[in-house]
Amino acid sequence: xxxxxxxxxxxxxxxxxxxxxxxxxxxxxxxxxxxxxxxxxxxxxxxxxxxxxxxxxxxxxxxxxxxxxxxxxxxxxxxxxxxxxxxxxxxxxxxxxxxxxxxxxxxxxxxxxxxxxxxxxxxxxxxxxxxxxxxxxxxxxxxxxxxxxxxxxxxxxxxxxxxxxxxxxxxxxxxxxxxxxxxxxxxxxxxxxxxxxxxxxxxxxxxxxxxxxxx
Amino acid sequence: xxxxxxxxxxxxxxxxxxxxxxxxxxxxxxxxxxxxxxxxxxxxxxxxxxxxxxxxxxxxxxxxxxxxxxxxxxxxxxxxxxxxxxxxxxxxxxxxxxxxxxxxxxxxxxxxxxxxxxxxxxxxxxxxxxxxxxxxxxxxxxxxxxxxxxxxxxxxxxxxxxxxxxxxxxxxxxxxxxxxxxxxxxxxxxxxxxxxxxxxxxxxxxxxxxxxxxx
DNA sequence: TGGATATCGATATTGTAATACTGATAAAAT
DNA sequence: ATTTTATCAGTATTACAATATCGATATCCA
Numbered sequence: 180x181x182x183x184x185x186x187x188x189x190x191x192x193x194x195x196x197x198x199x200x201x202x203x204x205x206x207x208x209x210x211x212x213x214x215x216x217x218x219x220x221x222x223x224x225x226x227x228x229x230x231x232x233x234x235x236x237x238x239x240x241x242x243x244x245x246x247x248x249x250x251x252x253x254x255x256x257x258x259x260x261x262x263x264x265x266x267x268x269x270x271x272x273x274x275x276x277x278x279x280x281x282x283x284x285x286x287x288x289x290x291x292x293x294x295x296x297x298x299x300x301x302x303x304x305x306x307x308x309x310x311x312x313x314x315x316x317x318x319x320x321x322x323x324x325x326x327x328x329x330x331x332x333x334x335x336x337x338x339x340x341x342x343x344x345x346x347x348x349x350x351x352x353x354x355x356x357x358x359x360x361x362x363x364x365x366x367x368x369x370x371x372x373x374x375x376x377x378x379x380x381x382x383x384x385x386x387x388x389x390x391x392x393x394x
Numbered sequence: 395x396x397x398x399x400x401x402x403x404x405x406x407x408x409x410x411x412x413x414x415x416x417x418x419x420x421x422x423x424x425x426x427x428x429x430x431x432x433x434x435x436x437x438x439x440x441x442x443x444x445x446x447x448x449x450x451x452x453x454x455x456x457x458x459x460x461x462x463x464x465x466x467x468x469x470x471x472x473x474x475x476x477x478x479x480x481x482x483x484x485x486x487x488x489x490x491x492x493x494x495x496x497x498x499x500x501x502x503x504x505x506x507x508x509x510x511x512x513x514x515x516x517x518x519x520x521x522x523x524x525x526x527x528x529x530x531x532x533x534x535x536x537x538x539x540x541x542x543x544x545x546x547x548x549x550x551x552x553x554x555x556x557x558x559x560x561x562x563x564x565x566x567x568x569x570x571x572x573x574x575x576x577x578x579x580x581x582x583x584x585x586x587x588x589x590x591x592x593x594x595x596x597x598x599x600x601x602x603x604x605x606x607x608x609x
Numbered sequence: 610t611g612g613a614t615a616t617c618g619a620t621a622t623t624g625t626a627a628t629a630c631t632g633a634t635a636a637a638a639t
Numbered sequence: 640a641t642t643t644t645a646t647c648a649g650t651a652t653t654a655c656a657a658t659a660t661c662g663a664t665a666t667c668c669a
Binding site for chain 1: 408410474493498500504523543568570582584596602604
């Protein structure tokens with residue numbers, strides 16, 4: 180059973196951590212776990228964990244003991260859609276694109292990249308990590324035929340908007356965007372930006388502080 | 395000249411977008427830009443943009459016109475450390491690790507991965523994308539000798555803490571962690587988590603909402 | 610059996626980031 | 640020259656996520 184609610188983005192992003200933590204706990208043979216224990220493991224506030232759990236889990240916790248691990252795992256996996264995989268296509272078979280195609284981990288997270296697209300004649304019709312690369316012109320046809328709703332953008336920033344437009348025309352409703360640009364899309368289409376440069380910025384600032392302190 | 399302040403993580407993560415936007419503006423031959431224009435381009439609030447700029451830029455804006463594009467670019471690049479590259483090492487030469495090694499874009503963001511490490515005998519001593527792969531045992535020595543302060547973790551979650559410990563012992567002060575686990579490190583070491591599963595969770599939730607609406 | 614304790618769940622408080630508001634200022638228009 | 644307008648910069652407000660508090664309850668231990 181799945182609760183039909185929407186989490187905040189922050190709460191949602193904590194879920195995979197809960198799941199990872201719970202699986203580890205389960206591996207150790209533990210069947211009941213408290214929100215406090217999870218919080219300690221993940222360096223989070225215990226009330227926050229309890230709140231997150233209560234948002235999407237039908238399970239109630241028992242005072243003094245906690246929650247049943249299996250039920251939590253099942254509830255979270257259900258909510259995150261890990262049990263019914265989403266098919267996706269990827270555009271831009273560069274180094275990053277290839278890495279994503281080759282990342283078998285994604286299947287565990289309910290994502291299945293079924294095909295890739297590019298404009299480079301040398302790559303088109305090749306098979307990379309078991310996935311065929313098509314010419315970009317075939318995108319719309321394939322998406323409509325296969326009812327694909329997730330598109331991944333791993334092209335350079337200057338071509339990203341163009342790809343996004345093609346996506347929208349092909350019925351894509353959720354875009355995973357690795358290009359450093361804010362895409363313009365209709366309201367009903369979600370863009371999840373993966374911003375590696377932003378992460379580097381955070382690292383850089385910290386490093387600068389550290390160096391300044393020790394100089 | 396660089397302002398010696400700390401931005402919030404959110405503000406910091408907007409900086410690469412400002413930069414990308416400003417470079418595009420500059421390419422179009424525009425020399426002065428208003429915070430309002432940037433905000434519109436990036437779908438942000440104009441006051442927010444102005445505040446972010448004022449935090450790290452010595453430049454003052456002129457009413458009715460805006461800011462000098464070149465000065466903004468220089469200030470942001472300086473702040474993000476794009477002009478003096480940071481050397482980094484990477485542990486875990488799987489599909490993701492290889493992708494990061496091969497991503498020449500990082501140099502633009504001031505990151506230079508100088509070497510990689512793994513435990514797989516078949517990979518050790520190979521050269522991947524111009525970077526040599528060493529046995530993990532050589533990590534500490536190399537880091538200390540080369541004064542490396544940034545470490546990238548692309549190993550499976552179960553080995554990530556072990557790698558992090560090695561990093562800490564080797565003088566690493568900032569860790570870019572692609573494993574789905576919260577690492578325990580001393581206070582002065584920063585961990586930037588790159589959580590691809592979390593992004594997928596966001597996509598999944600949106601898709602579920604879309605499907606529910608149209609059923 | 611009774612008291613101590615850990616946890617739950619609900620509510621209140623806090624803290625912080627984003628947004629709105631206000632007056633000042635420089636450029637453009639009349 | 641004067642008015643209008645777009646923008647800046649500082650302050651106030653709002654919104655929301657994270658945290659703290661409190662009573663209730665189930666388990667453990669004496």
